[in-house]
Structures are given as C-alpha cells and as structure tokens.
Amino acid sequence: xxxxxxxxxxxxxxxxxxxxxxxxxxxxxxxxxxxxxxxxxxxxxxxxxxxxxxxxxxxxxxxxxxxxxxxxxxxxxxxxxxxxxxxxxxxxxxxxxxxxxxxxxxxxxxxxxxxxxxxxxxxxxxxxxxxxxxxxxxxxxxxxxxxxxxxxxxxxxxxxxxxxxxxxxxxxxxxxxxxxxxxxxxxxxxxxxxxxxxxxxxxxxxxxxxxxxxxxxxxxxxxxxxxxxxxxxxxxxxxxxxxxxxxxxxxxxxxxxxxxxxxxxxxxxxxxxxxxxxxxxxxxxxxxxxxxxxxxxxxxxxxxxxxxxxxxxxxxxxxxxxxxxxxxxxxxxxxxxxxxxxxxxxxxxxxxxxxxxxxxxxxxxxxxxxxxxxxxxxxxxxxxxxxxxxxxxxxxxxxxxxxxxxxxxxxxxxxxxxxxxxxxxxxxxxxxxxxxxxxxxxxxxxxxxxxxxxxxxxxxxxxxxxxxxxxxxxxxxxxxxxxxxxxxxxxxxxxxxxxxxxxxxxxxxxxxxxxxxxxxxxxxxxxxxxxxxxxxxxxxxxxxxxxxxxxxxxxxxx
Numbered sequence: 297x298x299x300x301x302x303x304x305x306x307x308x309x310x311x312x313x314x315x316x317x318x319x320x321x322x323x324x325x326x327x328x329x330x331x332x333x334x335x336x337x338x339x340x341x342x343x344x345x346x347x348x349x350x351x352x353x354x355x356x357x358x359x360x361x362x363x364x365x366x367x368x369x370x371x372x373x374x375x376x377x378x379x380x381x382x383x384x385x386x387x388x389x390x391x392x393x394x395x396x397x398x399x400x401x402x403x404x405x406x407x408x409x410x411x412x413x414x415x416x417x418x419x420x421x422x423x424x425x426x427x428x429x430x431x432x433x434x435x436x437x438x439x440x441x442x443x444x445x446x447x448x449x450x451x452x453x454x455x456x457x458x459x460x461x462x463x464x465x466x467x468x469x470x471x472x473x474x475x476x477x478x479x480x481x482x483x484x485x486x487x488x489x490x491x492x493x494x495x496x497x498x499x500x501x502x503x504x505x506x507x508x509x510x511x512x513x514x515x516x517x518x519x520x521x522x523x524x525x526x527x528x529x530x531x532x533x534x535x536x537x538x539x540x541x542x543x544x545x546x547x548x549x550x551x552x553x554x555x556x557x558x559x560x561x562x563x564x565x566x567x568x569x570x571x572x573x574x575x576x577x578x579x580x581x582x583x584x585x586x587x588x589x590x591x592x593x594x595x596x597x598x599x600x601x602x603x604x605x606x607x608x609x610x611x612x613x614x615x616x617x618x619x620x621x622x623x624x625x626x627x628x629x630x631x632x633x634x635x636x637x638x639x640x641x642x643x644x645x646x647x648x649x650x651x652x653x654x655x656x657x658x659x660x661x662x663x664x665x666x667x668x669x670x671x672x673x674x675x676x677x678x679x680x681x682x683x684x685x686x687x688x689x690x691x692x693x694x695x696x697x698x699x700x701x702x703x704x705x706x707x708x709x710x711x712x713x714x715x716x717x718x719x720x721x722x723x724x725x726x727x728x729x730x731x732x733x734x735x736x737x738x739x740x741x742x743x744x745x746x747x748x749x750x751x752x753x754x755x756x757x758x759x760x761x762x763x764x765x766x767x768x769x770x771x772x773x774x775x776x777x778x779x780x781x782x783x784x785x786x787x788x789x790x791x792x793x794x795x796x797x798x799x800x801x802x803x804x805x806x807x808x809x810x811x812x813x814x815x816x817x818x819x820x821x822x823x824x825x826x827x828x829x830x831x832x833x834x835x836x837x838x839x840x841x842x843x844x845x846x847x848x849x850x851x852x853x854x
Contacts, residue, residue: 327423330380330828331410337374337381338407341367345400346763347467347794363690365468366697367400368392380828387824391817396704397465397810398817401759405818408758409825412751421744427826429748434822436733436749437726441815442714444722444788446803449713452501453494458483462705464718464807466698474518478695481682482508482702484523488680503707509629509681510699512692515662516685521695526653526669527633528681529619529626533667534603537617538658545651546594547631549638551601552611552618554578579606586610588644596656600627600638617656619667633669633679661685705810714811719791719802720760722809724782727756760792767794 343350344365354362356373364370371385384406388399413426449457459479466475466482489507493499511528565571586607589597596617603611603620611618621627631637634651654672658665662685682699686692716722730753738746757775764774774792781790781799791807793800802808 326832327417327829328414330831331414333378333381334384334407334410334825334828337371337376337384338403338411341370341400341403342407342758342762343766344370345404345759346766348763348766348768349400349468350766361690362693364694364697366694367403369697371399371403380831383824383827387820391820394704395708395810395813395816396701398813401814401817402821402824404758404762405755406821406825406828408755409752409821410828412755413748413825413829416747416751419747421747423829423832425744426748426751427829429745430752430822430826430829432737432745433730433733433749433752434818436730437818438815440726440729441716441722441811441818444716444725445714445811446717446789447715447808449709449715452710452713453487453490455483455487458486458706458709460806461709461713461715461808461810462702464809465705466702468698468701477519477521478698478702481521481523482699482706485680485682486703486706488523488525489678491678501710503703503710504678505703505707506629507632507679508703509679510696511666511681511683512696513661513664513666513683513685514689514692515664515687518684518686518691518695520685522683524668524681524683525671526681527626527630527679528683529621529630529667529669530664531620531667532665533658534618534620535608535612535616537612537615540596540617540656541654543596543617543653543656544593545596545598545634545636545653545656546589546592546645546649547598547600547627547634547636547638547651548642549600549627549640550642551603552597552599552607552642553602553604554582554606582606583610583613585643586614586616590614590616592644592646592650594645594650596653598627598630600624619656629679630669633671705813708810708812712810712812715808716811716814717789717791717802718807718809719793719800719805720763720778721789721791721802722814723756723759724778724790725788727753728779728782729753730756763794764792764797767792767797769797 340352344352344367349365351363351365352370354364354370354373356362357375362369362373368388368391371388374385376382376385384403387406388402391399391402409430413430416426417423449461451457459476462482463475463479466478485508486503487495489504490501491499494501509527511530513530563574565574587610594616596619597611598619598621600621603618608618621630627638631651634653636649636651639645639649653669655670656667657670658667660666661683684692684695684699686695731750734746734749734753737743737749760778761771761775764778765771774797778790778792778799781787789801789803790799791802792798793802793805
C-alpha cells in the first residue's frame with residue numbers, strides 16, 4: 297500500500313499508471329489519430345455502397361471466407377481494434393439490429409464528417425465549435441427531412457404497395473436484378489405471419505421478426521425459391537412414415553423411451569422364462585403407451601429428446617410419423633405453426649393439446665431431405681418460411697442478408713409508412729438547404745458555427761458521389777450535373793440513375809428510401825462522429841495475459 301501511495305510528480309501520468317500503458321493526447325496525438333482510423337474504415341466500405349457496390353472477400357479468424365458487399369457483415373468480421381473506429385462499427389451494428397438497411401450510410405457519412413472536421417481543425421477552429429455546428433446542422437436536418445417525403449404507403453397490408461416500397465432495399469449486394477422476386481417472397485412471408493383480425497383491418501399491424509424463418513438449400517437457382525406457410529425442418533423423419541395429410545400432432549418436450557429410475561435397482565431373475573417375460577413386459581408397456589397416443593387421434597409425434605428403437609418400432613406399427621427436434625427454439629416455433637403447446641409428460645394427450653397441420657411430408661430438395669409443415673389456410677399459422685435456393689454458399693448467404701434487410705424494412709413501414717426519394721436525391725437537397733442555412737447563420741449571427749454547418753452540408757455529397765463512382769462515372773462531372781439539377785425549385789426528387797448515368801426523377805423510377813431508416817442512420821452517424829471528435833486523450837492499459845507462447849518448430853519462420 298505504501299508503494300502505491302508513493303506518487304512521483306515528475307513522472308507525470310506515467311508515474312501514476314502501471315508499466316506498459318499507452319497514452320495519446322492533444323489534437324495531433326488523439327483527435328487526428330482517431331479521425332485517421334475512422335477515415336480508414338469509411339474508405340474501406342465506401343466502394344460497397346449502392347447497387348453497383350463491389351464485394352469484399354474477408355477471411356475471418358476461423359479461416360471462414362465471406363464474400364459480400366453488406367457493410368454490417370464486413371465490419372462484423374473485421375474485428376476492429378482501434379477504439380475510435382470501433383465506435384463507427386458499433387453505430388453500424390445498432391442500425392443493422394434496428395432497421396437492417398443503411399449501415400453503409402452510417403459509416404460513410406460519419407467518416408466524411410470526421411474528414412471534413414479535420415480540415416476545420418487545421419484551419420484553427422476549436423473542437424467545441426465544430427461539435428456545436430454539427431449539432432445545429434443535424435437539428436436543422438431533422439426539421440427538413442419530413443418535408444422531403446414524396447410518398448406514403450396508404451395501405452401497408454397491400455402486397456403491391458409494400459413490394460414497391462422495399463425494392464430499393466433489396467437491390468444492393470449480389471441480388472441486383474432479382475428485386476422483383478425477392479420483394480414478392482419477403483412481403484408474402486411477412487403478411488402470412490399477421491393475425492386474421494389485423495388482415496381484416498382491425499388493429500395496427502406489428503411484425504414479429506422471429507416469425508419469418510429462412511431455410512437455405514444449396515443447389516438450383518434463385519428463381520426456385522418459394523414461401524411456405526409453416527415451417528421447414530432441415531432433416532428427415534425418424535420412422536418409415538413420410539407423408540401425412542390433415543395431421544393431428546402431439547408435441548412432447550421429452551424423449552420417447554422407457555423411463556429410467558433415478559435410484560439404482562437390482563432385478564433378480566431365476567430362470568430364462570423370467571428373463572423372457574421381463575423383456576416382454578417392457579415391450580408390452582411401451583406398446584400400450586404408443587397405442588394410447590394413437591387412440592387420442594394423433595398421427596404425428598414430435599419429440600424434443602431421443603426416440604428409442606423399441607418406441608420407433610411401435611410408432612411405425614401404428615403408422616405414426618416421428619420427428620425429432622433438438623433445438624428448444626425450433627420446437628417453440630413449431631408449436632406456433634401448429635397452434636399448440638408442448639406436453640411435458642409422455643402419454644395420451646387431450647384434444648386441447650393436439651396441434652393441426654394441413655400437410656406434413658418429407659421432400660427431397662437438391663439431394664437433401666427436409667420435413668415440411670405446411671398450412672393451407674392463412675389463419676392456421678403465425679410462422680412463414682422462405683426457402684432460398686442458390687448455386688453457391690456465398691450467394692445464399694448474401695441473399696439471406698438481403699431478405700433480412702427486406703423484413704426489417706417491412707417492420708419499419710408498419711410503424712411509419714413515409715418514403716423519401718432515393719438514389720442520393722435527399723442528400724443532394726439537404727446539402728443545398730444546409731448551405732443556405734449556413735449563409736443565413738453567418739449573416740444573422742456571424743458565429744463560427746457557420747463553417748461546421750457548411751462542412752456538414754458538404755458531407756452529404758459523399759452518398760451520390762460514391763454511387764456515381766461505383767457505377768463507373770467521373771464523380772466530379774456527375775456531381776456538377778446533380779448540383780445544377782437541384783438549383784431550381786421543386787427538384788427534391790432528382791437523383792442519380794445508375795442505368796443512364798444521368799440525373800433523373802427517382803420517384804418515377806420507383807426508387808425510395810424509408811423515412812425512419814434514413815433518419816435513424818443520420819442520427820447514429822452524427823452521434824458517432826461527435827463522440828469521436830470529443831475525445832482528446834486516449835489511455836490504454838497494458839493488455840491482460842502473460843508473454844506470448846514461444847514459436848513451435850525449432851527455428852525462425854522462413
């Protein structure tokens with residue numbers, strides 16, 4: 297204790313902390329280093345923005361290869377260590393968890409804000425003035441954004457309107473050109489999970505993300521993907537029964553086998569007849585048990601535990617299908633599909649404990665046997681499964697990410713059905729309006745906030761500029777054309793057309809952004825950039841653990 301209280305003032309911070317710590321402070325030591333790290337990760341994902349975004353090939357620590365242009369998947373697998381860059385990664389992950397889409401916007405916009413803040417710092421502005429200007433600019437953005445709403449989905453239960461609204465979300469990644477197919481799959485699956493009263497117009501729709509499942513089957517083409525009203529289990533049944541129509545299902549939360557006592561017991565057998573009768577009595581008890589289940593009207597049994605060979609023999613004898621489910625979460629979803637609950641004890645079941653399913657069968661899809669629970673009527677199930685088919689594992693995984701974004705988009709539309717013009721149109725208009733606001737601030741107040749507000753406006757250009765650059769255009773000339781197209785009034789809907797490489801009215805082409813998703817992405821990006829700017833000192837403790845293990849092999853690496 298006496299040693300720890302002996303503080304050497306001459307040693308400064310180093311005399312207070314343990315040996316091995318690292319400390320960076322000041323504009324050059326901390327702020328600019330943080331900005332460089334943020335710019336580095338932003339430049340990495342910039343090229344993946346938009347429908348023509350490039351893929352990244354990431355090999356993670358388990359040597360698994362990920363090929364995708366999805367920003368959230370890229371930064372998740374990178375294992376970013378720098379604390380400032382990690383703030384941007386955490387903001388992108390939050391956007392992914394809440395809204396699914398616009399994760400690239402979060403990192404790209406935050407990186408651009410920090411890049412432009414670096415210019416202001418070098419010109420002599422204080423961090424506090426830059427932060428104040430950014431906060432004022434974002435407050436003005438929150439005022440302006442609702443005025444740019446170009447369309448509202450009148451009926452969120454209308455399949456065609458929902459498809460048109462989410463197509464832009466699905467055009468990214470490797471799915472460009474298949475947005476019509478994928479939007480149909482996503483909307484059909486989401487509407488299937490809604491209750492009949494909501495579909496009848498009674499009550500506000502609310503989507504449970506866990507109710508829309510994905511079954512990935514490699515082989516075939518994406519056009520062979522389909523939606524099933526029910527569940528798909530990626531395994532075969534246990535017995536010989538493979539097809540049951542109008543199934544009566546009993547779900548047991550235990551194994552189907554002879555019960556074993558907890559205490560040890562000894563059975564004394566005096567002759568061969570007693571041994572034979574003992575085995576027969578066990579078989580007789582099991583047969584009586586299975587017969588009682590069959591007499592309840594059950595023709596399909598689902599077990600959460602193991603199924604003994606003897607039980608399987610008698611289940612086949614009474615023509616009962618047997619399905620073994622290992623996951624308790626999957627068992628819960630199956631109960632939701634069948635409209636029943638799991639029974640804790642093995643034995644005959646009551647009518648209230650029996651679930652119903654229109655069809656349960658084993659299908660062979662691309663050389664793999666799967667068990668399909670399918671309901672014919674919409675009101676019979678609250679679970680829908682999208683069966684995704686594709687030629688390669690990487691394509692299937694990217695389609696899964698696109699569908700996940702689409703499901704989040706439908707959930708967002710159920711809560712707020714407003715749409716903004718996409719393809720960079722909103723960003724261009726915000727850039728124009730905020731520059732006018734910066735000029736008004738300079739005239740009225742003469743404060744230094746005007747410089748940060750102007751830089752905040754310039755940061756919005758990163759989105760249309762990157763979309764144009766990823767489409768193979770000269771960004772300087774295209775940005776000049778886009779800014780000229782926004783000079784007249786009522787040009788809010790003018791964005792960049794990736795097909796003609798010219799400015800166009802994006803609402804005529806059906807390119808939209810969801811209002812809540814865009815607003816949340818801008819909020820997270822601004823908060824992340826301001827948080828990084830406010831850090832003026834980094835103190836890193838010595839990493840935990842001892843020295844690294846010596847290299848094996850008897851010599852230095854070649």
